[in-house]
Amino acid sequence: MALEGVILFGLIIGIIAYGIEYLGKGIQKYSIEGWKVDKTVKSKHTGYFILGTIMTSSYVFIQWAALFFAPVNIIAPLEGLGLVVLILFSYFVLKEDISKIQIGGIILILTGTIIITLFNPNSGDIRFTDFNPNAFFLITSLIVASELIAILVCKFSGYKGAGLIIGITAGTFMALQTVTKRITAIPDPFLALTFTFISFAVTTLTFIFTQFAFAKAKANIVVPCFTSASIIVAIFLGISALSEAIIPIQIFGLLIIILGVILLTAFNREVLLEPTE
Numbered sequence: 001m002a003l004e005g006v007i008l009f010g011l012i013i014g015i016i017a018y019g020i021e022y023l024g025k026g027i028q029k030y031s032i033e034g035w036k037v038d039k040t041v042k043s044k045h046t047g048y049f050i051l052g053t054i055m056t057s058s059y060v061f062i063q064w065a066a067l068f069f070a071p072v073n074i075i076a077p078l079e080g081l082g083l084v085v086l087i088l089f090s091y092f093v094l095k096e097d098i099s100k101i102q103i104g105g106i107i108l109i110l111t112g113t114i115i116i117t118l119f120n121p122n123s124g125d126i127r128f129t130d131f132n133p134n135a136f137f138l139i140t141s142l143i144v145a146s147e148l149i150a151i152l153v154c155k156f157s158g159y160k161g162a163g164l165i166i167g168i169t170a171g172t173f174m175a176l177q178t179v180t181k182r183i184t185a186i187p188d189p190f191l192a193l194t195f196t197f198i199s200f201a202v203t204t205l206t207f208i209f210t211q212f213a214f215a216k217a218k219a220n221i222v223v224p225c226f227t228s229a230s231i232i233v234a235i236f237l238g239i240s241a242l243s244e245a246i247i248p249i250q251i252f253g254l255l256i257i258i259l260g261v262i263l264l265t266a267f268n269r270e271v272l273l274e275p276t277e
Contacts, residue, residue: 003117006124010070011078011117017062018082024055026089033094060177060203067178068185071122072238073246076178076231080109080257083227083264101267108260115253121245126185129243136179136241143172143233163217164225170209171229176202178234182242223265228258 003011027048034045066075084106090096147169154162180199184192213222235254238244246254 003120004124007070007074007120007122010066010068010124011074013062014066014070014075014078015081017059017066018078019085020055020062021059022082022086023089024052024059026086026093027052027055029090030093063178064181064184064199067182069124071120071124071126071244072178072182072242073122073235073244073250074117074120075182076175076234076238077113077116077254077257079227079230080261080264081113083223083261084109087264099268101263105260105263105265108256108263110260112253112256112260115256116250119247119249119253121247126182126242128186128188128191131183131186131191132241132243136183136237139237139240140176144169147172163213163221166209166213166216167222167225168229170206170213170222171226172233173202173206173209174226174230175233175237177206178230179237179241182238220266220268224262227261227265231257231261 029052031045031049031052034048063075087098087102087106091098147165150165151162151169154160154165177199180195180202183195184199186192210222210226213226231254235244235246239246
């Protein structure tokens with residue numbers, strides 16, 4: 001099944017966005033390891049850290065551009081490809097081993113991404129009539145409220161499982177970043193302005209809840225929860241609030257990606273860096 005030229009363009013931008021983001025995270029990790037050796041931040045590694053920070057920050061705007069041309073259910077799963085870039089960087093630059101489980105995860109992520117992309121039934125355009133604001137705000141409110149209640153339950157029970165739940169909540173806010181950026185592509189000035197502000201607000205919440213999650217659990221628990229929620233919630237909102245379609249084979253591809261993310265992160269002693277802010 002051939003992709004529309006506009007969707008293919010958005011896909012390429014999306015791949016670049018996630019590649020830059022996670023490559024930036026790898027460079028940040030490289031600089032941190034360098035600081036440990038130099039015993040000071042006043043070294044060449046400071047420049048690397050600044051470069052990595054610029055790269056991870058620029059992702060927000062590059063992904064935004066991608067969502068002007070491609071639907072959410074094409075762009076959101078590319079988060080898994082970002083993790084693949086990070087693992088490969090750790091292998092070739094940081095000289096860290098790649099386990100057989102990680103190789104399996106990489107293969108699954110690449111396979112799932114190809115399936116979702118090739119069988120995409122959606123158009124690259126988005127119209128005002130495609131957006132259902134009632135569904136967006138209702139579903140978003142229910143999901144976020146449920147997660148916040150679960151966090152409170154964890155608090156009153158000694159924070160058992162808090163890292164997992166807060167990681168999912170951070171991933172939900174990351175999904176809202178993706179969806180709200182897509183909404184700004186609707187040719188309506190009021191919607192574009194409104195959801196631009198909402199997008200920046202959920203970006204801040206993503207950062208806060210990500211740091212909160214890492215304070216409560218190890219990275220190999222937080223990262224797969226974050227990434228899985230980010231992809232699943234974004235696609236679900238794309239279907240329910242933006243009139244995007246998804247066919248069974250794409251659902252199969254999505255499940256393959258989620259399994260790949262889990263293999264890539266959950267069974268490792270250390271996951272390099274936290275998810276995007």
